Amino acid sequence: DAGVTQSPTHLIKTRGQQVTLRCSPKSGHDTVSWYQQALGQGPQFIFQYYEEEERQRGNFPDRFSGHQFPNYSSELNVNALLLGDSALYLCASSLPLPGTGRNTIYFGEGSWLTVV
Amino acid sequence: RKEVEQDPGPFNVPEGATVAFNCTYSNSASQSFFWYRQDCRKEPKLLMSVYSSGNEDGRFTAQLNRASQYISLLIRDSKLSDSATYLCVVNPNSGNTPLVFGKGTRLSVIA
Numbered sequence: 001d002a003g004v005t006q007s008p009t010h011l012i013k014t015r016g017q018q019v020t021l022r023c024s025p026k027s028g029h030d031t032v033s034w035y036q037q038a039l040g041q042g043p044q045f046i047f048q049y050y051e052e053e054e055r056q057r058g059n060f061p062d063r064f065s066g067h068q069f070p071n072y073s074s075e076l077n078v079n080a081l082l083l084g085d086s087a088l089y090l091c092a093s094s095l096p097l098p099g100t101g102r103n104t105i106y107f108g109e110g111s112w113l114t115v116v
Numbered sequence: 117r118k119e120v121e122q123d124p125g126p127f128n129v130p131e132g133a134t135v136a137f138n139c140t141y142s143n144s145a146s147q148s149f150f151w152y153r154q155d156c157r158k159e160p161k162l163l164m165s166v167y168s169s170g171n172e173d174g175r176f177t178a179q180l181n182r183a184s185q186y187i188s189l190l191i192r193d194s195k196l197s198d199s200a201t202y203l204c205v206v207n208p209n210s211g212n213t214p215l216v217f218g219k220g221t222r223l224s225v226i227a
Contacts, residue, residue: 031212042120042203042217043160056214090159094212105215107159 004029004093004108012114013081021076021111025093029106031055032074034066035090037110043090049074078113086115117142122204125221129194137189137221139204148207149180151189153200154220160203164189194225 005024013019025032031050035043045058049068068074072093078085091108122139129135141149148167152160164171166187170179177190191198204218 033212033214035217040219042219043215044217045214048212048214050212055212058214088157092215096212105162107161109159112157 004091004106006089006091006108006111008111009109010112010114012116014116015081015083017081017115018077018079019081019113021078021089021091021113022073023075023091023093023108024073025091026095026106029093029095030072031094032068032072033092033094033105034074034076035092036060037088037090038084039087046076081115083115086113088112119143119216120204120206120218122202122218123221124219126224127221128224128226130226131194131196133194133225134190134192135194135223136191137202137204137223139187139189139218141185141187141204141206141216143206143208143216144182144185146185146206146208149178149187150205150207150215151176151178151187152203152205152217154203155200160205160217163202191223194223196225196227199223199225 007022033048034046037043047057052068063079065077088110090110094105151163153163154160164178166178166180175192179188201220201222203220206216
């Protein structure tokens with residue numbers, strides 16, 4: 001059973017360009033969350049998708065947008081890239097544990113984005 | 117006040133030492149607490165969940181004090197392979213609410 005997979009693993013973009021990152025959740029997981037981790041910081045929540053809808057959003061500008069497909073896979077799009085967008089972008093998939101109110105969360109290996 | 121605050125680190129300790137990490141959280145209604153381990157240039161991986169007053173897993177012990185809004189992680193008999201960044205993580209609500217991460221504390225275990 002494959003875990004959470006992300007692509008690409010590394011990429012370099014120029015300021016002002018646009019980027020799309022992709023995530024395939026763990027099998028059976030219907031909820032996908034995206035996090036941004038800048039160097040020396042903890043991951044920061046960007047947004048979460050469930051049933052193809054953005055369900056929750058963190059404190060990120062509208063330049064950050066996403067999508068979830070019927071097979072639960074997801075994309076993160078960032079427009080008008082800034083140098084400060086350079087970071088590790090992590091995708092996490094989760095599935096609630098029945099009757100517990102808890103959920104098991106799995107992270108992908110991340111996509112390293114460098115903006116020059 | 118930041119939502120989750122950790123010791124700034126880094127911690128440099130000899131093999132075999134006992135090391136403790138401390139973390140405080142600001143949301144008193146927080147439901148779930150975790151310690152994640154992150155190796156250099158890798159994704160965070162769950163080390164321990166802390167759901168009640170604390171739990172132990174081999175050399176690792178996690179403690180939760182809800183009254184003080186404080187979480188700790190103790191590593192006994194540290195190994196070279198324990199070298200990593202340790203992230204304190206809080207789930208403010210139950211279920212699929214987003215996780216809130218601390219900044220992490222870097223540990224280097226030295227031979």
